[in-house]
Amino acid sequence: MKLQGFAAVVAMCSALFSGAVLAHPDAAHVEAQNAWARASVPGQQGSGAFMRLTAKEPLTLVGVETPVAGVAEVHEMKMDGDVMRMRAIEALELPQGVAVDLKPGGYHIMLQQLKAPLAKDTQAPITLVFKNAKGEVSRLHLQVPVRMAAPAGGDAPPAQHGHMH
Ligand SMILES: [Cu+2]
Numbered sequence: 736m737k738l739q740g741f742a743a744v745v746a747m748c749s750a751l752f753s754g755a756v757l758a759h760p761d762a763a764h765v766e767a768q769n770a771w772a773r774a775s776v777p778g779q780q781g782s783g784a785f786m787r788l789t790a791k792e793p794l795t796l797v798g799v800e801t802p803v804a805g806v807a808e809v810h811e812m813k814m815d816g817d818v819m820r821m822r823a824i825e826a827l828e829l830p831q832g833v834a835v836d837l838k839p840g841g842y843h844i845m846l847q848q849l850k851a852p853l854a855k856d857t858q859a860p861i862t863l864v865f866k867n868a869k870g871e872v873s874r875l876h877l878q879v880p881v882r883m884a885a886p887a888g889g890d891a892p893p894a895q896h897g898h899m900h
Contacts (some may be wrong), residue, residue, distance in 0.1 A: 762790040763873035774855040784844040789830035798864035805848025
């Protein structure tokens with residue numbers, strides 16, 4: 736990860752936008768809504784980030800970059816018999832104009848090897864990496880609010896999330 740360049744970009748974003756989810760003029764053709772990351776407590780190794788993504792052209796989410804975690808992956812959760820399990824996926828298809836939810840109990844961004852606890856009411860810089868049909872790579876830089884739970888008006892209470900890492 737090119738941390739220095741990344742930090743510079745993040746700083747620029749922070750200067751240009753405050754609070755809500757933001758997008759660069761040169762960013763991926765995708766909209767992120769209701770993004771949030773779950774606050775963690777000291778000693779906790781992992782957490783998750785969630786949002787609704789709506790692509791403006793057919794895109795594939797192929798990666799996650801963030802300075803807050805040693806490992807950031809896109810995960811899916813699936814029932815395996817009676818047990819909910821999760822695993823990393825290489826790519827998440829985002830059809831044009833279709834809202835795809837990353838939420839507790841479903842697809843999510845998994846943050847592992849947290850470098851520091853995600854403190855409530857801070858923001859976590861998270862960059863999503865996309866590919867379009869031509870294989871061109873684009874990025875969406877987000878400042879994701881850290882919360883204890885999903886924003887009001889969001890989905891049902893988050894399911895307990897068993898981590899099988
Ligand atoms: Cu996960």
